[in-house]
Amino acid sequence: MKKTDFCQIEASKIALNGDLIFESNSEHFAEFSKEAYKFLNIDYPKFHKMDHLSKLAFLASEMILKNGDHSRTALVFANKSSSLDTDFKYQQSINSSENFYPSPAVFVYTLPNICVGEISIRHQLQTENAFFVLDSFDEDFINRYAQQILDSGKAEKVLYGWVELYQESYQAFVYLLTK
Numbered sequence: 341m342k343k344t345d346f347c348q349i350e351a352s353k354i355a356l357n358g359d360l361i362f363e364s365n366s367e368h369f370a371e372f373s374k375e376a377y378k379f380l381n382i383d384y385p386k387f388h389k390m391d392h393l394s395k396l397a398f399l400a401s402e403m404i405l406k407n408g409d410h411s412r413t414a415l416v417f418a419n420k421s422s423s424l425d426t427d428f429k430y431q432q433s434i435n436s437s438e439n440f441y442p443s444p445a446v447f448v449y450t451l452p453n454i455c456v457g458e459i460s461i462r463h464q465l466q467t468e469n470a471f472f473v474l475d476s477f478d479e480d481f482i483n484r485y486a487q488q489i490l491d492s493g494k495a496e497k498v499l500y501g502w503v504e505l506y507q508e509s510y511q512a513f514v515y516l517l518t519k
Contacts, residue, residue: 341487341517346501347403349396349512354380356403369510373399390458391426392510393419397455397503398462400512404499405463413465413516414495415456416486418472421506423452455503467495477502477513490519 348355352364352372362379366372373395377387382402390398397417405413433443453471460469468489474481486498501514 341483341490341519343515344518345404345516347400347512347514349400350510354399354403361403367508369396369505369508384462386458386461391423391429391454393423393425393452393503393505394455394458396505396510396512397514398458400501400503400514401459401499402462404514404516405459410463410497410499411465412467412496413463414468414486414489414498415459415465416468416470416472416482416489416498416500417452417456417503417514418474418477418482419452419502419504420473420475421504422473423454425506459499486517490517 345357347357352366353360354362354376362376364372364375366375369392373392376399377395380399380402387395387398401415430443452473453469456469456471459465470485472482482500486500489495489498496518498517499514500517501512503512503514504510
């Protein structure tokens, strides 16, 4: 197994293979993600409807998957907070006695693996995918899981990594693995 590309996003910066690609002065993820989307010249209108976790995973994945055919690429992501950021926003909409009408558009993002679905749709991936909720990034576990996918022949590559987001704290590091 060989790591070919990696992307890291945190503290309003995006780096690809160790090179700084984009930096923002924004203190808020919502602003940072919009600026990054525009700077990277991404054309995918669904991005604006995504929750913050999906936007984070999407941006990191887009940096690696933007070129070439990745239809045989599996996705394996993990984080600690699951979809808690969106869950909290959804619960607030339920708790509001004045505006009680839970949004189906928000509800859809109350599962962490929806970000994997968004990436799969964007890149037409029809392979294995998984999203694990772990106390911390367990590279050995993820590597073994990715190796099983590659050994099974279900995918030629695996995009894997950590996509953690809760409130204004976020971090992503994503790697592309090949045989």
